[in-house]
Amino acid sequence: MVEKKYTKIYFRLLPSETMAWDYLKILDDHKTIYIRCLQELNKAKESVVPTFWTFHSDQVFFNHTQKEIYDTITPDVLDNLSNGRDAIIMAYGQTGTGKSLTINGLQNPFENRGILPRVITDLFHNLNKEASRNIKMCIQASYVEFSRTNIYDLLQPYPNSLASLKEITKVKIRSEEEALKIIFRGEGRKVFAESASYPSHSSSSIFTFYINKKNLEMQDNAIRKCKLHVVDLAGADTVGNFSCSFKNPYEIGTANLAKTQLEQFFLVLCSQIPEQIKLRQKLNPMIQYLGDSLNNSSILRLIGHIRVSREDLLVTISMLRFGEIIGGLKSMKCEVSINKEVTQERVESLERELARLKLENTYNTILMHQDLAKSLNEERFAHIERTVNEFLQNKISHLTLMNVCDVNIALEILRMIYKKCEEEKKEVIVTKHSSTIGSHKAHSKSSRLSHKTSSTETLPKEKTRSGSAAAVLKTPSKVGSQHETGSKTKSRTSSSSLLKRASATKRKSSSSASLYDKTREKSKSKQSFETALMPQIPPEYHEAWQAYVTDKNDEFSRFQHFYEKNETVAKNLYRTYLNDLDRLREISSRVEKHKHDLFLARMTREFQRANIDKGETVSEFEKCSTSQLETSQQEQLEVQESVLRCQTELKAYINACKEIKRDVKRHFDLFCKEKYNLEIPGLEPCEPAMDIVATLAQEEEKMVKEVQAQDDNHEMCEIKRFERFKNLIEYEKRRKRLYQMKHREWVVY
Ligand SMILES: Nc1ncnc2c1ncn2[C@@H]1O[C@H](COP(=O)(O)OP(=O)(O)OP(=O)(O)O)[C@@H](O)[C@H]1O
Incomplete structure (x- = not known):
């Protein structure tokens, strides 16, 4: 077995946006790599606790610099x-994973140079150091x-360059x-592989340093020889992989064979x-x-x-196994439920992604559902009109609209244009038809001439029409000016056609102007009904409500x-x-006036009867006050009845509205x-948000107060007045009695 202390295995991961x-997974110590068991992936069972192969190394490089x-x-x-x-x-691995970068890095900036150029720098640095210590070094x-x-x-x-092993040049x-x-x-x-996007090598290369050292201070003249091989192994891969599409199967096969033979060599x-x-x-x-350098006493x-x-999992496992075989280590199977740090990172990144998506969704929802027609100013409206116009005239290739509201307005404008075009088409047909009839009726030369003139008139007319169709969207001032300039050249056109055109232009301009208001009005009322029907729901369900409203929903x-x-x-x-309430108020005051008149009349009569004693x-x-009072009271009764009826009916309609809302809520x-x-948790059916109810109650209350106040005043007045009259009568009676007494006394004396 290769001695472990001289052999070290490293792994370098190719950074990518889609890791x-x-x-x-990489363990925290950056020495252990876990690779998911392929068998499990084939089963495609998501619920399975993932099993990983463990591979050990001396260091795993990921996002490490060349230095x-x-x-x-x-x-x-x-x-x-x-x-x-x-x-x-030795650098080995899959095609395009950075072997050449690690070894040479010559195409890269200076700070990213690879191992070979750096080794040279250090070797010559050592050489100078050794020279100062009387050691002679020769490098080939x-x-x-x-x-x-x-x-x-x-x-x-x-x-x-084609050589045998014995003829290799040493410099x-x-x-x-x-x-x-x-x-x-x-x-x-x-x-190099020609079709690759980077300088890809389909062969292995070895740069060898032959270092001879002689200590000049030693007497034995012994020369120490050693070799350093820097190997860039051909990239192994699987035929058909996207990463090696530029390599032919023979090249891939040769590279794989070289790797396998090396693997087997290490095993033996x-x-x-x-x-x-x-x-x-x-x-x-x-x-x-490589010969003797490839033995268990060498540094590897x-x-x-x-x-x-x-896609590369299979090749990756084979690369990791290769490393382990050379390192004399055995790979083991283990169960890794969760690599905490990585999972935590993943969870956090997913949460961030979720938050971003939510924000994006909110933004889109606002754009989709916000009815901007309400806040749309006339300038913006005119701008959309102009843009649509230019688009139709092929002046611009794209119609840039900012939101759904813009789209709605643009569609509305297009509909208007279409309508106008249809109308104009009909008009043209009618004109043509009438001129044809005219021409049939006319037999004389002059009439034929006039027919000619009228038919020549149609052409500029149509021409202007196509222009005016575009002018439908223009602002009224522009339309007017166009009409003015048009009228200058219309000496040939008949007065009736001018009139027609003028009225048409007027219609167009007015319709164009009113379109803005109409669109706003429409969207406003639609919006208000949608809002009115919206049940009381927590804010997080507002999106669902918008979906419900915009959904093709016949029931809604x-x-x-x-x-x-x-x-x-x-x-x-x-x-x-x-x-009716106003009328009732007015009648009530009339009734009061008549009552007052009647009271005065009766008091006068009372006074006269007591005073003059004439019966x-x-x-x-x-009499007049009595009849007026009766009429007014009758009227008052009728209006009161009407008010009551209105109240009852209003309540019924309000209840119906409530019922509809409840149905909407249920739906x-x-x-x-x-x-x-x-x-939707704990939601009460919403109360009607109609102002009518509140106003009705307020009105009723106000009226009751007013009537009460009036009644109070009236009673007070009547009592006071009655008291005053009574006093007056008493006073008169007493004055009369005194007068008579005095007069009698005076007569007696
Ligand atoms: N760690 C890395 N960071 C940034 N870019 C890298 C890294 N590794 C490789 N690359 C880039 O990937 C491409 C392929 O790299 P390189 O030529 O070194 O791969 P290779 O394994 O030698 O490929 P082949 O087997 O085809 O010769 C190059 O453009 C290189 O710059």
Whole structure:
């Protein structure tokens, strides 16, 4: 078995926007990876507690920088190199998962350079350090590519590059710059997949440093030799995978075979049977090339590259197993119900997503249902008209409308245009028909001429019409000005057609102007009835109510229709009721006046009877007051009856409205239950929100108070007046008696 301390396994995850975290999880220590068992996924049982395969590694890299990766992997490699131990740094993995980036990274910015350029920097840094300690170091390099069954020497130009293992070029490198030049040269000679979106290699490549060290202070002249192989293995994959669509099956097969042979070689390496090891070495030129470096005393750093997606799960598992085999570790099966941290993160992200969606939904609901026609100003309306007009005239390619209200208005405008066009079409047909009849009747040359003139008139007329059809949407001032300019050129047109046109224009402008009001009016009343019929529901059910209202709901339309009818009748009735109340007030004051007159007349009669003692005579004034009072009282009775009738009827209509509302509520409950399986909790049937009821009660109260006050005043008045009259009469009687007494006394004396 390969000695564990010299072998380290790393995994690098390819970052992507759509990471399938349901299938792959990383433990907090960033050393263990869990991969969902494929068998379970095939069963497609969602309720199953997910089972994962566990894979251990020395480090899992995810969103790590190139420098962080280099710093983790290489320090002890370079240290061991100084001690004369061979080393291999190998990147393997699926196609397009970042092997070349990890190893070379030459296409990337300088700070993202890969392991190879960084190793060169450190090697030459070490070389300088060793030189100061009297150690002579010589570095040579070779760069080879294993494509299919061939070996290419990347330090030789093609066709000389085709080589055997014994002929590989070794170049002495004296500086970092020289080394980089070699790498770039070799890189340019590699085989690339033409149709790939990035420089994809279908073959494996190895850059080898041959390091010879001699301590000048030692007498033995011994040279320590070691090799460092930096391997970029061909990407293994599954034929038919989207990620390797640019590779042919032969290339994929070769890459998979190389990986399998390497895997088997490591297995026999563990068994320590030399014949088996040699046999396996011979099977693969790359393993042969690596030769003695690939043994259990070498430093081995393997970086497995994986992509986290459902499609690549199979390849990912094979990559992780490969790593474990090389690392001499065994994978185990375990049950992971929940990886807490990841799940928590997932829950939080889902909650955020939910909140965002809710907000978006609210926004859409507002846009969908808010009736902006009420708050729409005339400028905006005119703007929509103009836009629709321009759209119809092909001046603009798109009709940009901001919300549903805009759409409704635009549709209404289109309907108006269509209506106008239809009318005009009819008009044209009628004109044509009448002119045809005229032409048939006319026999003389002159009449034929006039027919000609009239038919030539039709053309500009039609032309203007098509223009005027577009002008339907123009503002009245514009229409007027168009009419003015049009009239200047109309010397040929008959006065009747001018008149017709003028009236048509007038109609158009008025209809255009009234369209705004109509639309507003319509939407206003519709809105008010929808609101009036809305039961008392908690705010969170308002969306459901909007859905209920906008749903193709015949029942609700029926309710709305009845409610509307009922409301209209109730309103008319209420108006009658108010009129009757006014009349009643006026009659009551008349009755009071007549009563007062009658009272005065009776008092006068009383006074006269007591004073003059002439017997009872009824004056004309008293007779008139009596008859007027009787008439007024009769009238008052009738109006009172009418008021009472109005009241009763109003109450009936209000109850009917209440009943409709209750029905709406019941139907809405049913709708919620069926559509959303939603119970609306603890809702009382709403009370009628009609102002009429409140006003009615107020009016009644006011009237009762007024009548009471009037009655009170009247009674008080009557009592006082009666008292005064009584006093007056008494006073007169006493004065008379005194006068008579004095007169008698005076006579006696
Ligand atoms: N960790 C990463 N971060 C950002 N981009 C990456 C990462 N890994 C790979 N890429 C990008 O993915 C693409 C493929 O990378 P790269 O060529 O290194 O993959 P590869 O495994 O060598 O592919 P192939 O097997 O086809 O040669 C490149 O454009 C690279 O920049």
